[in-house]
Each structure stands twice: as structure tokens, then as C-alpha cells.
Amino acid sequence: MCNKNFIYLLNDALENNHLQRALDAVHTFKAADLADILTQLPLSSSQILLVNLPARAYVFSYLKPQQQVKFAQILPWATLAEIIGEMPSDKRADIFKQLDLEQQNVLLPALAQAKREDIRQLAAYVEGTAGAIMSSEYATLKPNMTVLDAIKMLRLEAPATETIYIAYVLDEMRKLLGVISLKQLILGQEQDQVDQLMTTDLISADVDTDQDDVAKTIARYDLLALPIVDAQGVMVGIVTYDDAMDVASEEATEDFLRVGAVNASSKLSLKNASIFVLYQKRVFWLVILVFGSLLSGIGIAHFEDIIAANIVLVFFLPLLVGSGGNAGSQSATLMVRALATGDVQFKDWFYLLGRESLVALCLGVTMAIAVSVLGYFRGDAMVALVLALSMLGIVLLGCLIGMSLPFILNRFKLDPASASAPLVTSICDATGVIVYLFIASQLLTGIAP
Template sequence: MIELRNPLLGPRLAPTDGPFDPARAAREIERCLERDDCRRLETWLAEALAADVAEALSHLDATLAARALPLLAPAGRAEVFGYLPLDMQSALVAVLPRAPLTELLEHMSADERADLFNALPPALREQVLPALAQAEREDIRRLSAYGRDTAGAIMTSDYAALAPGLTAREALDELRRVAPDAETIYTAYVIDAGRRLIGVTSLRSLITATPDTRVSELMERNPIVARVGDDQEVVAERIRRYDFIALPILDDEGRLVGIVTADDAMDVAQAEATEDALLAGGTAGRLAGTVRGASIRQLYRLRVFWLVLLVFGNIFSGAGIAHFEDTIASHLALLFFLPLLIASAGNAGSQSATLMVRALATGDVRAQDWSRMLGREILVAGLLGTTMAVAISAIGVWRGGPDIAVVVAITMLVVVLIGSLIGMSLPFALSKFRLDPATASGPLVTSIADVAGVLVYFGIASVVLGP
């Protein structure tokens, strides 16, 4: 039974009451549904935060979650639904009866409805469209027509617009009228008869102005905007940089067609960070939905490409070892240091690549900064390599004598330098070819550094020690 004062399941309480546990909440919801104890469940669903409810429901099977959702009021149901991962939303659309589904879609915001529509398979799309009013169908088709990862794909058409000739009193009346449907009313957009954006004003400005002041006198002209075709990362960065609540989106003719809100920008930033992390780990493509909900086929497809490709890339390491078989046979102590040296090259390369990928992603470093960063990286890598060479030389003397120690020390310096330069330069090169710099991290840099490390190590050994 759900106890409303239980810090696990109740509304968000003070931090001393303990953190919310969605997995345990999900189990309690399941028990209530099994016992048909809807009264307590309805009470908790009404009082808990929508994000907490959504996280708990995401731990349930779609059929169980579909039984719990209708216990919420229509507006609360849409809010909770919006917090669910898209794969869970799609699963719920497939099992919800037509009447609750229609009511749910009517209360969803325009951008969330469009995102859901894009995530549905064709058969479910045909099931969803008849459940919507004509205006909502047209809105979905329009928002769904924009390219993936563009501003148009993440914007909403639920914004507050004002005419420049309105007084502050009339403008506030207009905001009261549109508030139930608008994504935000804290920023209002001033448009002319052709829906071209001519300025923005804030709710604060309207409230503090004298009632007869015209909106045209209160608005800020030449606002910062984005175009429907702009990359969503650009939009998110603009919202972050200027601390906007929302950013207006214009079409090619300068007409206001939507806004991107700060919460959507945060979702974009999280999605991009997740994608970069996956690329850095050596995956190909995007993960639709969550890792927990991903199928075996999805996970296999994401990971197999780079692993197979890098297997063939590492053949060069084997070829390098085979080329220096005579040197290795004469000085078997060299093999003791091989894993250590190539690992050091890969680690140095991964560190450098991670720093550059993040710097490029945040705009801290740009493509034209490569030459300046190169000089700094050579100096830093040289210092790192020298430190590591000194640290390993004593083990070299102990394990193989002074000659081996010299080979290992020189190799350590060179491979750390090479690995660092590879790790630093690859993100710049990929960025120049309009590829995601995150691809340069992890397995790719490590594999290249491994091959270079083997060739350098045994090349130096053959020169110093002889064949």
C-alpha cells in the first residue's frame, strides 16, 4: 500500500526525508494495480511531481503503465507522458484505448506531439492521426516536415504573440487568454500583420508599465533569433549563452513560426552529450530510447561496426611485430614492456582527444586554433613523456639492463608524444570534414596509437640493439 507520507513515494519532500526511488515506486504502483487499490494510487499520482511519476512508470511494462495513466487528470496525464522516453511513449500509444489516447494527445504540447509522431512506426501514425482534430493534424505534419536535428524539429508553435499597437493592459488580457495553451508567457513576441517578428517583450515589462503604454514602446527590437534550418545544437548554445527562456524561430521569409524553450534546449544538450559519449566509446549511430529498453539487436548494431573495423586496423600491429621477429627473438625482455608502452600511447591519445572534443563542442576551441594548440600539446606531451620515461627506466634497467632501459625510455617519450598529437589532431581533422569530432575518441585513437607504438618501439629497438 502506498503511504502518502512515505518519503519514497510521496510528493517531493525535504532532502532529509531521503531520495525518491523510482524502481521501488514502480513496484508499489504495480502492487496497487494488482490489488485494484486505485484510491491511494490516484492520490499519490495527483500529489507527486510529474517527473517522478514518469520515472516510476518507465520502470513498468507498457500495459501496466497504460492502466496507471488514466488515473491522472487529463492535463497531468499529458505532462507525465511528456517526461517518458520516446520508446516508452510509442509502446503506450500501441496499447492505450482510443478514447484516453485521444484525450492525451489533445493535451500534449505541439512539439512533444510532433516528436512522438516522428518516433512512431507508420502503422501507429495512421492510428494516431484520426484521433486528432484537423488543426492538430496540420500542426503535426508541419512540425514533422522539418529535418532531423534542426531548430524546426524541436520548436513548438504554442507561443504568445502580441501586436505592437496593443496597450500594456490589452497585452496582459491577451496573455491571460492564451496562457492555458502557450508554452511560456514570460516572453511574448511582437509581430506585424505578416507575422514577421519585430521585437520581444517580457511579462515583467508589461506588468510594471503604465496600463496605456504601447507594446511597441516596451519591446526590444532586433531580437536574437534562429532559423528553422539551423542545427539544434546552435539553438541550444544560443539559449545557454544568453540565458533565454525561449528562442524565437523564423522561416526563410522572416516570419515567426515557433519557439524553442529552455527545457527543450536542455534535452538537446543531454542528447548531444549522450551521442558524443557513445561515439567516444566506439559506437555507430544513435541509441533510440534508453539503454535499459534497448533490444539486443539495437545494442549489437551500435557496437559491431567499430569493433570489426578496428580488428582489421590492429592487423597492422601484428604485421609490425612479425616484421621485427629477429629483434624480438634476440631480446625477449622487450616483450615485457610492449603492453605498457602501447597502453601509455593509447591513454595519452585518449586524454588529449577527450580534451579537444569537449573544447570543440563547447566552442572554447575552433578549427582555426589547431596550429596554436599543436605547439602547446607538443610541450605538454613532451613533459608527460619525459616524466613517464624516467619512471619506467629504472624498471628497464632491472628487467633487461641499460640498453633495454634506453630503448624503453626513448620509446615512452616518443609514443606519448605521438599518441597525444594523434588524439589532439583527429578531432580537428574530423571537424574540418564536417564529421563529429567525438568519433576520434576512445577506440579509434587507441587503435591508431597502438599501431604507431608497436612500430616505434621495435624500430627504436632494432636501431639501438641491432637485429
């Protein structure tokens, strides 16, 4: 992040037509940093700087989608077409999908035919699938090529490909036969054939594969890129490791928002989003949880006689209920993370249920001892016993609810991250009130309410 004085001087140079001075000032900056600078300048100045940057397409690809759309609305269509045409194919398709229909219809004729058709094809894939995030720019070789010819081919293809470290060996029908690394080619003899050196133990994904599964596959096998094939086995693109990192970041952001009971969107900007958007993202779950919290009130109303007879119970109610919610939120967070990373599956539920019960009992006993001491000094030995048993039961239930809810949602094909901390807390609050006051009614009066 540049200081305000630098941004002021840069903007002054651009406004006074000292373009070369401005370009000299930023020529050592990386593309990601240049994109950040563009967002800090007034739109008129940032437009001038962007258009004249040597690596403008690369810088443009680092801008957030909403910022790209802003530039698309003010740049001349010919200039925009040049910038988008210089971008990698997957980034090109992403910005194209952000434009409205009228803008798309104006942009397409300004692009070269090959790039126009490529955009149409990539933009047609369903969002969230491998096809939607793949690049169509990758190095290909024929199986009967010699190593010498293959290296010559890679030199020709290099400027237009995402990566040349991995090349894909295709037959005449463009079906994937194998992969070969640049290292294998360099270490091979010049007259060796590609099909003698290539790896045929292939890892690939279908165009309709969920993008999260693609990212996990790339991470699991430490791949630089994952080849993507269609239903006929024809290779149509690759997903590179940097795209997989973007997907993982988006998925983590969405899960994090869901855990906070916020309607998920990885593109939500707390700084730039409107008041209405922030309200809209948060209001649904909060309203639902208001009615969920009524269960706690119903429980208190049902046991109002025992509360009236033992007013000391009210002092410990927030403490006990809060402890159950905290324990449940911890368990839910751990389980959502384990399910998201593939560390556990539904078949592990009963095994984990036993483990979580033992952990919860240990936690409950520890917390019960602590709270019973407070109960003894605040009330008497009977109050201390009520508090100890209640704490044990509440923590145990809270942990089991927090652990089980993500599993249940996952079983019904729902996102386990929807087992948000507020949702788990509301359920644990209601059950905690009932457990606490039920135990109190049994021990302090000897009869059921």
C-alpha cells in the same frame, strides 16, 4: 524510484478496482516520478492509472519514446487522441513521428482540426533541425497595444502557451518585430505602447538551423526561449530552454557513445535494448579495429630479429604501447570536448599543436625517467636508454595523434567524436610498436633492420 512494496500495493489497488485509493497514493508525486511509476507497473495497471491521472498528458510527455509507443498501441484511439491533444505542440509532434503510418492515419481524424494541422506542420521538419524541436505555442502581441491591453492578452493566451515570460511582437504578416518580457510589461506604465518598450535587438534562428547550434545559442545568451523563423522571416515557433537541455543531453550522449566506438543513438537503452541491437551498435567499429590492430603485428614481424636477440624488449612492449594509447585517448577526449563546446576552431590547430607538443614532452620526459629505472634493473643501461627514448617518442606521437584526429575529422565535416578512444588507441599502438622497435634496432645493434 519507489520501493517494490509501494509498487506492489499500488498494483494491487488497481487490479482490485480501488482506483481512488491508487490515485490518493500518488497524488503528491511529480509528473516525472509518476512516469517512472508507470514503467514499473504491469502494462494493464499502468494504463488504468495513466488514463485517470489529472495531469495525464504532462505525465505521458515524460515517458520515453518507446514507452509512449507501447501505450499508443493499447489505449483506445479516442483516449489517446485526448491525451496527445492536451500535450504541448512539440511533444505532440514527437510522439506522432514515433507511430507507424497506419497509426498516424487513425490518430489524425480523432484530433481537432487546428491540432491536426499543427502536427502535420511540425512533423514535416527534418529531424535534427530547429523546426523539428520547436513549439508552435507562444505568446504574441501587436506593436500598437498598450501595456494594459498586452497584459489582458497574455492572461487569455497563458493556458495555451509554453511560456508567458517572453512575448513576441509581430506585424500583420507575422514577421518578428521585437520581444518583450513580462517584467517589462509589469514595470511599464499602463498607457505605454508595446513598441516603445520592446527589445528590437533580436536573436533568432532559421527552421533549418541544426538543433545543436540552437541549444548553443540559447546557452550562450541565457535565453528562456529562442524564436524560430522561416525563409521569409515569418515567425513559426520557439525553442525553449528545457528543449535545449534535452538536445544538449542527446548530443552529449551521442558523443560519449562515439568516443567509445559505439554507433551513436541518444535513445539507446542499455537496460531495454535487445541483444541484437547492442551487438549491431558495437560490432562495426570492433571489426574495423581488428584489422587496424594488424599493423602492430606487422611491425613486430618486421623487427623479429631484434626481438629474438633481446628478449627483454618483449617485457616492456605492453607498457610502452599502452602508454601511447592512454596519452592519445586523453588528448582526443579533451579536443573532442573543446570542439563540441566551440572552445576551439580549426584555425587554432597550429597554436594548439605547439602547446600540445610542449605538454607531451613534459609528460614523455616524466614517464621516460620512470620507465628507464625499470629498464636498468631489468636489463642494462642501454635497455634503459632505449626505453627512455621510446617512451618520449611514443607519448609525443600519441598526444599529437589524439589531438589532431578530431581536428581532421571536423575539417572534413565529420563528427570529431568519431575519433573514438579505441580508434586512437589502435593507431597509437601501431605507431608505438614501430617507434619502440626501430629505436631498439638502432641502439642495440647499431644497424638498421
